Amino acid sequence: MFARLGAVVVHNPWKVIGLWVLLAIAVVATAPELKSTTDQSAFLPSHYESIQALQLQQEAFPESSAPAAIIVFARKDSAALTDADTASIVSVADELRGAQIDDVTAVQPTPPSQNRLIQIIAVQMTKVTNPNDTSQGDAVKALRAELKQRIADTELKAGITGQAAQVLDQLESGEKGMAIIGVATIVLILVLLLVIFRSPVIAVLPVVVIGAISSMVGGLIAVVAKAFDLQIDASINAILVVVLFGVGTDYILFLMFRYRERLRAGEDSKTAMVNAVSRVGEAITSAAGAVIIAFLALVLSTLGMFRALGPALAIAVAVALVAGLTLVPAVVSLIGTKVFWPSTAWRTEPKGARFTAVGNALGRRPGAFAVVSGGVLVVFGVFALGFHPTFDLSSGSTSEASESVVYSKELVKGMPAGTTQPSDVLLRSEAGELTVDQLTAYRGALAAVPGVGQVAEPKLSADRTIADFTVTLTDIPESDAALDTVQGPLREVAHAAAPAGATAAVGGLTSIFVDFQDAMARDYSIVFPVAALLIMIVLGLLLRSLVAPWYLMASVFLGFAATLGAAVLVFQHFRGEPGLIFTLPVIMYLFVVALGTDYNILMVARLREEAREGNEPKQAAALALRHTGPTIAAAGVILAGTFASMMLAGNNVLAQMGFAISAGIAIAAFVMAMFFTPALTAIVGHTAWWPGHGDRKTDDSGPDEQRRGTETIPPTTGEAQTAVAER
Incomplete structure (x- = not known):
């Protein structure tokens, strides 16, 4: 299939490019505006108490709201x-x-x-x-x-x-952060590709191609969001930039490494590109499929922000994959070998022994490599037990010098910290009008709750059956103390002290975050296992094995725990911050689990390829690391670097995201996929491929397969790279 696709694309490049242009114009011209929201209540379903309180407030007091x-x-x-x-x-x-x-x-x-x-x-x-x-x-x-x-x-x-000022300052900070992220990402990709290929043409290629399709991606996301009424979180734009450029560059990188290898084997440029698509297509399509499945599993989330984020990122990866297998080969087939200009290093196979030596060492002692690399994952994973989520996004998502943050701190010198975002307790009577005595007694009960600073006189609906008590907490609305107050004594007293025949619901921002915690706990118990199961099915189908998917997913789980532990160590222990943003585990799941599986697939595909050539498990592991190690290293550096650019945005939320994702990708590439996975496969041996016997030696080896046994490995990722995936 991929051979036919490569032939069609390479021999009809202008038609392929023209089709992409027409599709992009059609999508951008017809797509609705991509709308996003910072309203956290928009992400929760209606059965939560905070949303019920909000709906009751809007019904009874449509003109009433906090300042x-x-x-x-x-x-x-x-x-x-x-x-x-x-x-x-x-x-x-x-x-x-x-x-x-x-x-x-x-x-x-x-x-x-x-x-x-x-x-x-x-x-x-x-x-x-x-x-x-x-x-x-x-x-x-x-x-x-x-x-x-x-x-x-x-x-x-x-x-x-207050909320309007905080949102304004967050948006302005976000715009500055987006500009920094965009520039840093593009500069990083240009520099790294220049180092690897020593060609400005190939360095610019991903930037031009991915930049050209980015508007199309935004249009497709807007179409899907409107069709399925998805609430897009305002932070998705920053993530989309790095996903498109990071993942897209990785797929282009895999293709170009294989293209260069085929040129070195003596093929002309068009034949080399057809064979490159043929040989790299299955591996990167399977890898992208695993990533897309992991993203789409978020549609099972209770929270609307994640239900929208999953499909949005899945669309970005899918478009990047299709562009990598069609648009890029079409463009390169027109440029030919000039894509490597002015370097001539692509003509010859360089000499070097770094990955060869490491691969041979792993082949001799896979147990030691498994223990050391697994030990690193476990040590960092232990710190994950200390993870503490925080909902304080208002200060973390903007500069400490912004006016809203400065005067929010000034406010608490004389008034309760909750003044900026007071809570609301809605009391509804089903037994007739609420009396003055009932209202007075209820207000007194609320005021006596620990953590409550003051309770205002209630607002009454026209029929006097609904009362709205504005409750100002003594702590910052997003703080742990405020959440504890609402989740515990405030809700308990609000429900217990309600007069006979009346019900109560606690609303406001703090109550919304309390319900977020409950929703996320439910999501962790459903989304993560479902995603793991679906990814294991993809691995099983690709490898024709029931054994390998289990230890591959186990390694990915260890990588996830190690990444979370590293973030806890840096931000909670070294920097002394009270916690990590509450969405971080899900964001990490999106990238560490999905992309960790991505790199695992690339390595295991090569392991199977080497085994099929008649190599025993330990030798196959050595050769797989020798051949695929440089490619995974280069891809890992580029992808980790693009996400690390988020740390330059100037706010703590993006800094935590950027560090965690880049650290996770580095762990996935340089610890998990490069050492832990091949070492485990060597230890498990032939059993890893049961019952499909995917490592069985094939009899159709040709000159290319014979040549692999003698080729040398470059000393660094900046030198020649060899094959990345099985055909």
Whole structure:
């Protein structure tokens, strides 16, 4: 099949390129706008308490909401506010109200805090229903400009925090981070490919091809998101960039290594490309299939953000694979050997012994290699037991110097930390109107809960059957302490203290994160096992074996644990952070499990190829490492490097993601696939291929197969690379 595909593409390059252009234009022209959201409630199903509370609030109080922004005032000298200061603040509120800023619906000053260190103005804004609506962000910008002028000649300092300001600062930080990630990714790919191939043409090739198809990928994701009503998280763009360029470059890399090998065997450029597609096609298609299956398993997630993320990344990988097997061969067939210009090293097989020596050592002592490499995975994996999730994304996803973060810290000097995102307790009576005594007693019960700072007078619906109590927590809404308060005593008291015939539901951002924890625990118990089972089926079909898939998945599991442990060690132990972002295990699953399997497939495919040539298990392992080690090393460096670029984005969320994914890929490539997997296969021996006997010697070996036994291995990944996968 892949031989026919290669022949069609190579002999009809202009038609293939033209078809890609037409498809890209059609998708981009007809695809809807790709919408994303930062509203965490959009990702939870309706049976969770936080969502039920939100729906009840919207039903009974459609015009009621927490302040979109909070203007925090304090004295420049950090002293207590004077009566003149408070009068100035009230005057500023009047002036801001009179400025009639678009989408600002109310400006309400409050009394100073009890210690008089701060005073706030609560700002209501037009509700946002479209995730791409920038009206609240524009209003915050206008308020900041007006505020700066109003306090210029006073002893006061002021800044804006609250949800609208935090979202604005996160978006601006995210845009800067995206620019940094994009530039760093492209520069890294260019530099590494220049080092490996010493050709600017081949270095630019992935950047041009993948850049050309990126708009098409975005269009396809938008089509799928609209068709299946998927909620796309705002952070997906950063991940998509590195997935497209990282994975896409890897697939192009595998193809070009094999193409160069066929040229060195004496074939003309077109024949060499046909054979390259034929020989590399099955392996990278199987590897991509495993990655796509792992991504698609996320459709079983309870959380909408992951149900959307899985298909989106699966689309990106699928398009990158098809482009690698069709568009790239078509382009290269037109360029021919000039793709390696100005280097002439592609003409000759270089001499070297580094991977040969390592391969021979592994073949002689596979047990030692298995123990050492497995030991490394276990040691790092132990630290994974200390993983602690955190939901504090507001400070982690933007700079510490941003105004919303600075004045959020200023706010807690005089008011409860939960002021920026108060919780809501919705009380609904099925037995008639709620009485004053019932409301007073219920409010008192809520106020007595440990961790609750204050409870406002309830808002009542028109028929007095629904009451909304605004509850301000003493801790930051995203903090562990706040989550513990809501999950434990607040919900318990809210339910137990409800009057006879009434029910209660606790809502708000903190309650949403509490339900996130429950949903993610459920997802871990379902998504991960299903994905592992599906990947094992792919491995079993590819290898015609019931044995190898088990220890391959075991190695991938160890790689996952080691990666999580490394992240815990760096961020929680060395940097002293309270925890890692709560989505990190799922993000790691997407890349470490999927791409770890990817590299395992490439190595095991070569192991089987060497075994089929009549080599015994230990010798087959030595030859597989000798031939495929340089390719996996080069691919691992490029892919790990592209994800590591996320650490340059300037915020902690992307830094944790970038470190964990790049470390996971490095572990998968340089520990798991390069040493642990071939060592285990050598130890298991012929049993690894039972019952299919995939290692049985074939009788159709030709000159190419005979030549493999004598070819030499380059000393570094920057020199010549040999075959990457079985035909």
